[in-house]
Amino acid sequence: MTLAVDVSGLDKRFGDKHVVQNLSIQVETGRITGFLGPNGSGKTTTLRMLCGLLTPDSGEGEVLGLDFRREAERIKRQTGYMTQKFSLYEDLSIEENLAFVARVYSLPDRRRRVTESLERLGLENRRRQLAGSLSGGWKQRLALAACVMHEPRLLLLDEPTAGVDPKARREFWDEIHALSAEGLTVMVSTHYMDEAERCHDIAYIAYGRMMARGTGDEVIARSGLVTFRAEGPGADRLSRKLADRPGVAMAAPFGSALHVSGTDRAALEAAIAPWRRDPLRWTQVEPTLEDVFIHLMNQSRDNFA
Amino acid sequence: MSGLSLNRIMAVLVKEFTQLTRDRLTYALILAMPIVQLLLFGYAINGDPRNLPTAVLVQDNGTFARSTLGAIRNSGYFDITEVARTTAELDEALALGRVQFAITIPADFTRRVVRGDRATILVEADAADPSATGNAVAALASLPREALRHDLTGPLAARAGAPPPFEVVVHRRYNPEAVTAYNIVPGLLGVILSMTLVMMTSLGVTREYERGTMESLLATPVRPLEVMIGKLAPYVLVGLIQTVFILGLAKLLFGVPMQGGWGALSLGIILFIMGSLALGFLLSTVARTQLQAMQMSFFYMLPSILLSGFMFPYRGMPDWAQAIGALIPVTHFLRVVRGALLKGLGVSDLWPSLGALLVFVLVVVALAMARYRTTLD
Numbered sequence: 001m002t003l004a005v006d007v008s009g010l011d012k013r014f015g016d017k018h019v020v021q022n023l024s025i026q027v028e029t030g031r032i033t034g035f036l037g038p039n040g041s042g043k044t045t046t047l048r049m050l051c052g053l054l055t056p057d058s059g060e061g062e063v064l065g066l067d068f069r070r071e072a073e074r075i076k077r078q079t080g081y082m083t084q085k086f087s088l089y090e091d092l093s094i095e096e097n098l099a100f101v102a103r104v105y106s107l108p109d110r111r112r113r114v115t116e117s118l119e120r121l122g123l124e125n126r127r128r129q130l131a132g133s134l135s136g137g138w139k140q141r142l143a144l145a146a147c148v149m150h151e152p153r154l155l156l157l158d159e160p161t162a163g164v165d166p167k168a169r170r171e172f173w174d175e176i177h178a179l180s181a182e183g184l185t186v187m188v189s190t191h192y193m194d195e196a197e198r199c200h201d202i203a204y205i206a207y208g209r210m211m212a213r214g215t216g217d218e219v220i221a222r223s224g225l226v227t228f229r230a231e232g233p234g235a236d237r238l239s240r241k242l243a244d245r246p247g248v249a250m251a252a253p254f255g256s257a258l259h260v261s262g263t264d265r266a267a268l269e270a271a272i273a274p275w276r277r278d279p280l281r282w283t284q285v286e287p288t289l290e291d292v293f294i295h296l297m298n299q300s301r302d303n304f305a
Numbered sequence: 306m307s308g309l310s311l312n313r314i315m316a317v318l319v320k321e322f323t324q325l326t327r328d329r330l331t332y333a334l335i336l337a338m339p340i341v342q343l344l345l346f347g348y349a350i351n352g353d354p355r356n357l358p359t360a361v362l363v364q365d366n367g368t369f370a371r372s373t374l375g376a377i378r379n380s381g382y383f384d385i386t387e388v389a390r391t392t393a394e395l396d397e398a399l400a401l402g403r404v405q406f407a408i409t410i411p412a413d414f415t416r417r418v419v420r421g422d423r424a425t426i427l428v429e430a431d432a433a434d435p436s437a438t439g440n441a442v443a444a445l446a447s448l449p450r451e452a453l454r455h456d457l458t459g460p461l462a463a464r465a466g467a468p469p470p471f472e473v474v475v476h477r478r479y480n481p482e483a484v485t486a487y488n489i490v491p492g493l494l495g496v497i498l499s500m501t502l503v504m505m506t507s508l509g510v511t512r513e514y515e516r517g518t519m520e521s522l523l524a525t526p527v528r529p530l531e532v533m534i535g536k537l538a539p540y541v542l543v544g545l546i547q548t549v550f551i552l553g554l555a556k557l558l559f560g561v562p563m564q565g566g567w568g569a570l571s572l573g574i575i576l577f578i579m580g581s582l583a584l585g586f587l588l589s590t591v592a593r594t595q596l597q598a599m600q601m602s603f604f605y606m607l608p609s610i611l612l613s614g615f616m617f618p619y620r621g622m623p624d625w626a627q628a629i630g631a632l633i634p635v636t637h638f639l640r641v642v643r644g645a646l647l648k649g650l651g652v653s654d655l656w657p658s659l660g661a662l663l664v665f666v667l668v669v670v671a672l673a674m675a676r677y678r679t680t681l682d
């Protein structure tokens with residue numbers, strides 16, 4: 001296996017805020033890695049350092065086989081970066097935005113490339129429409145089209161589907177998987193659980209530190225979390241009573257059911273014992289990724305914040 | 306390190322040009338501003354500058370000549386900075402703008418005063434900027450009566466009465482009718498160009514930061530100098546359109562004379578446009594918001610209008626103001642435009658001003674490149 005991203009010891013401070021702390025990350029070529037973590041945990045900062053938009057205070061390593069500190073220019077040519085906030089020119093048309101990208105990367109056959117890109121997007125008929133007048137979902141798809149036009153080998157997507165409706169999100173992810181199937185390596189930050197599950201790998205960071213890494217199943221298994229699910233009338237309303245009991249790491253309603261998790265099985269069972277009777281039905285379940293993430297977040301808050 | 310890429314420059318240039326033509330404000334700024342300002346400033350603006358540099362050619366070494374010179378000096382308006390030996394030297398000093406006045410006291414001055422035979426002295430004024438010469442010329446009226454009061458005693462006492470012992474002949478050169486508009490209108494070219502160009506380009510980089518598009522732009526392989534050239538090139542066209550428009554209006558509305566000097570004028574215009582654009586770009590790398598960028602350009606406009614010799618005669622300003630004025634490109638541009646249009650001077654005469662403009666361009670471009678950040682740090 002080859003690594004598209006292999007950096008270690010990444011640090012970044014803004015003033016006295018230590019935003020990314022001794023972070024190491026490896027990403028295998030051709031895989032989709034989901035980048036998760038609470039707001040302000042340093043996801044955007046990390047992605048920006050990887051594509052040379054921010055200078056790390058320390059850290060060494062390679063991106064696409066190039067020294068990521070010294071060869072930022074060459075890395076930029078082979079990387080597509082989609083910013084968290086829409087950053088194409090709203091006062092240019094769809095076509096003009098794509099033509100700008102084609103020129104900036106000195107792509108041969110510019111007209112053909114732009115037309116192809118428009119066709120792939122299904123926007124040939126609206127090519128003269130101003131980018132600023134597109135809906136959120138279309139803006140995201142246009143931004144994606146713009147950042148893959150120069151056929152990058154690495155794609156960095158920063159919360160690409162924030163505020164986009166479910167259908168548009170699904171189409172967006174179909175596109176990402178299609179690109180990945182062509183060999184592209186993708187790092188994508190997101191807050192959506194269903195999107196985390198669509199990734200090959202997951203990296204969870206909180207307060208600038210890497211908390212969990214691996215496939216979804218690996219992350220769940222390594223968390224050491226035990227989860228019980230309660231169903232029945234009023235189950236969801238128990239969460240507040242249970243949350244503060246010893247042995248309970250967290251208790252969260254899931255629809256009308258309740259998930260209660262902890263890392264110590266005996267303590268957890270003792271905690272839920274008073275309610276383990278009719279009319280509630282209790283079963284032990286696999287923790288979901290969401291259970292694990294919330295747990296990791298609570299843990300890191302206790303440790304660092 | 307590879308060199309500049311024409312593709313990337315064109316990418317930025319085409320984008321910038323498209324955005325420019327899509328913004329209605331552009332047209333208003335390019336055409337409406339010159340009209341409004343020409344009408345506003347077409348009126349005279351006056352000052353009362355003193356100690357104006359003056360060259361003298363004294364061909365008579367009699368006492369009366371010396372006394373007359375002393376009186377001229379004492380009037381407070383004339384500061385004798387050059388003593389010419391020939392008429393050619395005297396002419397040159399005036400033509401190149403080293404002095405505002407050239408005074409000739411002819412060889413037979415003393416003799417004619419003694420004989421009461423219509424003695425004259427000749428005062429040539431560079432009237433390209435009439436407000437600079439007006440009061441000084443007025444002060445000459447009382448000169449003949451005052452100058453020789455102490456000398457004309459004894460047998461010559463009769464010469465002190467009416468008619469006055471000699472006459473002052475004033476020649477207004479370059480703008481004989483002292484039309485203020487002739488001076489103001491070419492000056493407006495500099496003011497309008499810097500207003501539009503500095504203001505428009507100072508928003509350039511700042512706008513990309515404010516709208517968030519800078520993040521995408523920096524993620525592409527485009528280089529700082531390419532961004533700068535691509536962003537500024539469309540505005541060279543804007544500057545040239547304005548120049549033609551303003552000079553056209555100047556001829557049409559005010560009948561400003563155009564004596565030639567086209568080579569120096571074109572060179573000056575190109576350098577000045579480049580300098581203004583580079584300055585705007587520099588400001589936009591310093592400003593954090595578009596509002597700040599606007600404020601900075603206004604701040605720059607103040608000395609450009611007040612200390613450049615546009616509003617008040619440069620020579621009438623105190624030394625510190627002249628020192629600041631010398632750092633402002635408009636000052637040098639005005640000298641080029643007035644020199645070329647009103648006096649028909651060429652590159653060989655105007656090189657000090659052209660050189661100053663060139664230095665300004667180079668320094669500002671270097672500063673802008675040093676300020677431009679290739680990361681978001």
Ligand SMILES: Nc1ncnc2c1ncn2[C@@H]1O[C@H](COP(=O)(O)OP(=O)(O)O)[C@@H](O)[C@H]1O
Pocket residue numbers: 014017019037038039040041042043044045046681682
């Ligand atoms: N340019 C900056 N200057 C100062 N602080 C910053 C800057 N960029 C980000 N931060 C801070 O760094 C922290 C991490 O931000 P970010 O990387 O955007 O997190 P995320 O993308 O995970 O939400 C936040 O507290 C944010 O306020």
Ligand SMILES: [Mg+2]
Pocket residue numbers: 043044045084158159
């Ligand atoms: Mg972010």
